[in-house]
Amino acid sequence: MVIFKKNGSLVYPCSLLAEGNYKTGIGVYRENNRFFSSFLGYFKTDYNNTLNVVPIKSVYVPVVGDIVIGKIIEIGISSWTVDINSPYNGILQLSETISRPIDLVKTDLREILNIGDIIIAKVIVFDLTRDPLLTIKESKLGRVREGYMLELSKEEKLSERKIKDIEEKFKCSIVVGKNKRLLIIPKKNEKALSAIEYIIKNIERGRFK
Template sequence: MDRKVVVPGDLLSEEAKRSGEGTFVKDGKVYSLLYGLANYRDRINVIPLAGKYVPAQGDNVIGIVKDITFSNWIVDINSPYDGLLHISEFPKRIESDEMSKYLRIGSSLMTKVKDVDPTMKVELTLNDRKLGLIKTGRVIEISHTRVPRLIGKGGSMISMLKKEVNCSIFVGQNGRIWINGGAEDMDLAIRTILLIEKEAHTNGLTDRIVDFLKKEKGARS
């Protein structure tokens, strides 16, 4: 295994000479200095994961196909870890030589994390009616750390936003968001989402978003 997630103090090697960036040596052994992704080469470097999306089972995500193998689509999920979408997780039975007909390199898709094993092998699925290839609408990207604020308590913020802007919205836990509707409605949805991202740390955000939407919709009428 070339890479794995480590936390400060994890033992990485008993060979002090392998110490690299993000590590420290104590009593001749190499330990991780931070929370990150340990890269095991001649020297061991730990790449910080702060601010990076780490997938978890059950997460909805938006991915982009980056490669196709005999039985898997390799999917960029805006994470240090790629997602693997096995041919068996496609919603209809297809053969290996047909894979690129359905999902090409560069295709964007709404998918779900089916499983994550201890080595951070990320398995994806499309076996849900709300999942699939993105053919229309727009995809934007915000910090994944702002996603909980966009969704709101019990889904309150995103439900209100969908209703007010009259758009379909799929929120990926990896910070990618799909929006589909009329051109002006999508523009308003995007401006509102970016405002939520910008002010996610502040109090009274819901009231300000409601006021913002009323003002913007009033200006259009």
């Protein structure tokens, strides 16, 4: 089993991606035992040996300073892997979560952040050659204890004025990540659910484009 392209790298149509016992995912086709890209996009592999190419038109590429909404998908020895809706996973080091010293021998990282937790984070290091590094140590960042996350397509946009109107109407707070995710934080639970329904309906009708 051989992979010819680096994870997260830009690939062109018909590019040879891998050879061997892999699984075909999005944007990949197979000829005998060889796997090729169907279109221009970013090459991505996962832990199940599935090969994917994410279309470049819909992909989020991190930029240092971006505020992103992420989901914890893996816990390491001293870090977390974060899904940030990109070909690249975010890496959150323990040192970028809290300021006080932590004894890794005595501390279960799941007590700080567990798989499935939603976070608001900032991209602090990224250079296209490795997964971006994140931080949640700054003000207004961190684990989201209560809220609802929506994913938007590249074409769907919410202006600052529209966001303020929705916040006032439904008594909630809205955080828009650069990675095309929207977080609705309720002040009253039923109002937040109404805000979600309102946003989805207006997106379907094309009113936010």
